[in-house]
Amino acid sequence: MNNRRRSSWRWLLPLAPLLAGAGLSLLLYSLADRNPTVYLSGQLSAVAFALGVFLALLLAVGLAIGDWAARRAETAVSQAAAQDRRRFLRRLDHELKNPLTAILAGLANVSAAEDDDARATAVHSVTTQVQRLRQLVADLRKLADLETRELEYAPVNLAALLEDVFALAQAQPEADQRTLVVSIPRAPWPLPTISGDRDLLFLAVYNVLDNALKFTQTGDTIELRAAEDDSRVLIEVGDTGPGIDPADLEHVWDELYRGEGARGFPGSGLGLALARAIVLRHGGQTAVRSRPGQGTLVSLRLPVRR
Amino acid sequence: MTRSASSLPLPHILLVDDETAITENLAPLLARAGFRVTTAGDGRAALQLAQNQHPDLIVMDVLMPQLDGRAALRRLRQSGDWTPIILLTQVGEAVERAMALEEGADDYLNKPFDPHELVARIRAVLRRARPGQPPLAAAWKLACGPLTVDRRARRAYLDEAELTLTPKALALLEYLITHPDELVSRDRLLDAVWGWDYPAGTRAVDTRIAELRRALGDDPVEPQYIETVPGQGYRFVGQVEAGR
Structure with a gap:
């Protein structure tokens, strides 16, 4: 936004010589005796040459300015990319540190265990952390794969897919203490069949729903619903959870991002990033709205025809 | 030594x-x-x-x-x-x-x-x-009774008639037929064929196996090709030969 404002102001610059010329002209005109007529004469060949020099200079200056602007834009992009990369590495470092610390402590407990029970507990905790690292690596690979992976497009019955996702979410232990509601339109017509990779779409919707399960508490309500207009299907997951801080809201789709309120929750921190990547690869869009204290609404829009 | x-x-x-x-x-x-x-x-x-x-x-x-x-x-x-x-x-x-x-x-x-x-x-x-x-695993053509799999062309035939299979189902068949008489878990099939783990992955495997059985006309109760090993996975039970 900042950039756009600067570039529109720049167009006022050509006005400066214009205004200066007009001012000088007015001044000379007012002093009638100081306003002599000036004749310029020269050979046509010289005029042609001078004109050529003038145009060449104009072109050179134009090109130089264009180059400079492009370089600036490039630097800005690469700086943003470098910053993204640094941020990602910092988060990755953080995500690796905790399980590794737990593993080190667990191994110390294994070697110091005095009875079988203590040893089994320690081994179990190490195994859990190893699984966590394994899931992180698997999700990172998925994210990297999504860029290049060839999608297996086939007709997908969205209503059936959403029912399946809902059934799987309901089978999660957290689901027992929350009210889960699913609403899929049947009248006047059912949701359209869309063209897509069913397994990936399943993963995308499930990740959003799983996220809602993770961040809500006992007694909260989670709704999975869908709607369509002729060109798009809208899939929404709404929850009455704690909501997301406005400062964190634009980052929820970032890889490994954890907002203040999301520290200490399980998961690789890649679920929503994966969901977004999948929806984008299907030509769709994602959005999130949230009110702290009221809840969060995540929406996925998918084109009906590709 | x-x-x-x-x-x-x-x-x-x-x-x-x-x-x-x-x-x-x-x-x-x-x-x-x-x-x-x-x-x-x-x-x-x-x-x-x-x-x-x-x-x-x-x-x-x-x-x-x-x-x-x-x-x-x-x-x-x-x-x-x-x-x-x-x-x-x-x-x-x-x-x-x-x-x-x-x-x-x-x-x-x-x-x-x-x-x-x-x-x-x-x-x-x-x-x-x-x-x-x-x-x-290195054979371009595999045969099991009337079933042949041409891995170069990525096609499968039953009694010379080409089977209509989704790419995943074909890949699944290819994996199973190259591992005959071996108990293959659903997780392993996911890893080998899908390349990913999915939240409902094991069900995705079952869906494709059902598709494969329909195409092959294979009875799950008395399977000629794919046997279900309850609670464990699947096993290709036919006699497989490398064709040319």
Whole structure:
């Protein structure tokens, strides 16, 4: 936004010589005796040459300015990319540190265990952390794969897919203490069949729903619903959870991002990033709205025809 | 050492990885599982050991210094050596699968893996191995009764009639038919065919197996091709031959 404002102001610059010329002209005109007529004469060949020099200079200056602007834009992009990369590495470092610390402590407990029970507990905790690292690596690979992976497009019955996702979410232990509601339109017509990779779409919707399960508490309500207009299907997951801080809201789709309120929750921190990547690869869009204290609404829009 | 080797009935495994952390931890585990283990740190050393010691099976990583696993495997096969090989990498994409077929490895295992899974794979490959002959995994055409799978053309036929299968179902059939008589878990099928784990992955496998059975006209109660092993996975039960 900042950039756009600067570039529109720049167009006022050509006005400066214009205004200066007009001012000088007015001044000379007012002093009638100081306003002599000036004749310029020269050979046509010289005029042609001078004109050529003038145009060449104009072109050179134009090109130089264009180059400079492009370089600036490039630097800005690469700086943003470098910053993204640094941020990602910092988060990755953080995500690796905790399980590794737990593993080190667990191994110390294994070697110091005095009875079988203590040893089994320690081994179990190490195994859990190893699984966590394994899931992180698997999700990172998925994210990297999504860029290049060839999608297996086939007709997908969205209503059936959403029912399946809902059934799987309901089978999660957290689901027992929350009210889960699913609403899929049947009248006047059912949701359209869309063209897509069913397994990936399943993963995308499930990740959003799983996220809602993770961040809500006992007694909260989670709704999975869908709607369509002729060109798009809208899939929404709404929850009455704690909501997301406005400062964190634009980052929820970032890889490994954890907002203040999301520290200490399980998961690789890649679920929503994966969901977004999948929806984008299907030509769709994602959005999130949230009110702290009221809840969060995540929406996925998918084109009906590709 | 040669003498003791010949007197021991233990299968000899050559374990190749440049990560000593991997070889140091896997070697004793494989030894406990009843194998004699030799280790090597790169492809070149592996080729030398393979020529001098004739192991029963080679477990090899892909990314290694000197000579990587793929190149070592190619050289071995070019010299007519069909020692069974398990490559420690993933083969997911169609392109990679075709490449893997050219390479002639017997099986693939993706890191990170459960070490017990490696032991199970080693046993399965050893059981399947036909001394001195290319493995089924490297055959371009496979046949089982009236069923033929043309892996180059990515087509399957039943009594000469082409089967209409989704790419996933075909890949699934290809995996099962190249691992005959082997109990394959749903997780393993997900890893080998889908390349990913999915939240409802095991159900995705069941859906494709059902599709495959419909196309093959295979009765799950008395299967001719794919048997369900309750609570464990699937097994290809037909007699498989490499065609040409």
